[in-house]
Amino acid sequence: MTQHRSWGLTALDLLLPTPCAACGGARTGNAHSSGSLTLCAPCLAALPHTLACLDPTPPLLRAAFWWEEYDSPLGAALRRGKYRPDHSTLRTLSLGLGQAARGRLPPVDWVIAVPQTPQAWLKRGFSPAHVLASGVGESLGCPVHRVLHRGWGQAQAGRSAPERQANVQGAFSARVAVPDKRILLVDDTVTSGATASACAQVLLNAGANHVVLLAATRAA
Ligand SMILES: [Zn+2]
Known part of the structure; x- marks a missing residue:
């Protein structure tokens, strides 16, 4: 069931811009073009150091x-x-x-x-x-x-x-x-x-x- 759901999500991700996992805002590009990065650029930059x-x-x-x-x-x-x-x-x-x-x-x-x-x-x-x-x-x-x-x-x-x-x-x-x-x-x-x-x-x-x-x- 998880596999089925993840296939569905992957297909959706290819069609729609994927929201940032942290702020929910739109990311530039999509899951296909941006690989494993699921945070937008500002949220990635804001990760505590x-x-x-x-x-x-x-x-x-x-x-x-x-x-x-x-x-x-x-x-x-x-x-x-x-x-x-x-x-x-x-x-x-x-x-x-x-x-x-x-x-x-x-x-x-x-x-x-x-x-x-x-x-x-x-x-x-x-x-x-x-x-x-x-x-x-x-x-x-x-x-x-x-x-x-x-x-x-x-x-x-x-x-x-x-x-x-x-x-x-x-x-x-x-x-x-x-x-x-x-x-x-x-x-x-x-x-x-x-x-x-x-x-x-x-x-x-x-x-x-x-x-x-x-x-x-x-x-x-
Ligand atoms: Zn974000």
Whole structure:
């Protein structure tokens, strides 16, 4: 069904100007002529070139960084990439995120995406956080590994901070040991940091030296 829909969208994109994923404005050219760029030139130019620190740092993390607020044109583009779904937009954002992260993080050896629930896998057929992690790994020159497994459970969206913490308790496990690895954990959105802390617990138990979080957006 996703394939069928994406064929339909591709055909439409060839006929109609594709709106920018961030601001919704018209882009110059179309999907055929502009390749994977799904943001208009001003929105591409406006991608932040730096990161912000999440304060306070969630428990068990060495540091936590985010790129842009969830309620922003960039956040809108991320949601389009995640829910439409739209690989091209996520790919474009991943490279921008990687560029912003270069030289601004503690040293890391491996990049790992925060895994989504199996229900989300069934719905989307791909992991938005893994697409982001891949672009970040490429930009940083770090290998990306699928280390974490997430069990069946509920998504974090719409929950209070204590509910988030309880919801991810025991949700993650490590497929392999990560002896002395300095890990960069990548997610699309950070809210309380409970998900990242639960992942860090598992990675530290699996031997990680430290865990740093990089989130594309920060939600209130
Ligand atoms: Zn735009």
